[in-house]
Amino acid sequence: MKLTVRGFDVFKKYLNRAAQESMVEDLRGVLSEAPLVQPVTPSGKPMSVRMSAAGSLGWITDRTGYRYADRHPSGGSWPDIPEDILSVWHTVTGLDRVPDCCLINWYGEGARMGLHQDKDEGDFSWPVVSISLGDDALFRMGNVTRGGKTESIWLNSGDVVVMGGEARLAYHGIDRVKHGSSPLLRNGGRINLTLRVVSDAT
Numbered sequence: 001m002k003l004t005v006r007g008f009d010v011f012k013k014y015l016n017r018a019a020q021e022s023m024v025e026d027l028r029g030v031l032s033e034a035p036l037v038q039p040v041t042p043s044g045k046p047m048s049v050r051m052s053a054a055g056s057l058g059w060i061t062d063r064t065g066y067r068y069a070d071r072h073p074s075g076g077s078w079p080d081i082p083e084d085i086l087s088v089w090h091t092v093t094g095l096d097r098v099p100d101c102c103l104i105n106w107y108g109e110g111a112r113m114g115l116h117q118d119k120d121e122g123d124f125s126w127p128v129v130s131i132s133l134g135d136d137a138l139f140r141m142g143n144v145t146r147g148g149k150t151e152s153i154w155l156n157s158g159d160v161v162v163m164g165g166e167a168r169l170a171y172h173g174i175d176r177v178k179h180g181s182s183p184l185l186r187n188g189g190r191i192n193l194t195l196r197v198v199s200d201a202t
């Protein structure tokens with residue numbers, strides 16, 4: 001089922017349980033090569049999510065700033081984006097272009113993500129695709145400028161959101177995650193993947 005909220009296309013239950021399980025298996029492989037790290041914002045505040053990435057570039061943050069980097073903070077290159085994840089991207093966007101980055105956010109108990117825009121990419125005409133796995137999360141959608149009315153929906157395991165067009169630069173965030181609400185991940189928690197085209201290299 002697809003619904004559109006403020007330009008965000010939300011595909012509810014896009015992935016069935018078997019597809020979610022095999023995606024988690026693939027991600028375990030990615031994370032064994034590129035472990036989750038707890039990033040700090042440029043002001044030095046630790047984020048509550050833990051992060052890693054796959055693809056040619058990963059989004060990182062530290063005291064130096066927010067940016068895309070071609071290496072994991074420990075120095076290794078990022079693993080390839082698993083095929084089943086790429087196939088979601090191609091199917092929901094209809095694009096041939098492969099995303100440069102699959103950012104992996106892991107939300108443990110109490111983790112959240114404040115309202116923000118995704119704006120470290122070079123070209124905002126490409127959409128960002130988000131895949132949710134594990135615990136239910138309250139996703140808040142706002143406007144292209146800070147402030148104003150917002151709308152929230154629960155994202156469940158297997159849901160896919162496409163942030164394109166007017167929603168591409170809209171503020172969004174995760175207010176809370178219902179820890180233990182999904183049986184997908186053995187110890188609870190939520191994984192969110194965001195697929196991004198970072199640069200339009202020719």
Ligand SMILES: O=C(O)CCC(=O)C(=O)O
Nearest residue numbers: 103105118130174192194
């Ligand atoms: O966890 C989510 O659903 C959203 C993640 C997000 O907005 C981001 O990583 O930029």
Ligand SMILES: [Mn+2]
Nearest residue numbers: 116117118172
């Ligand atoms: Mn975002």
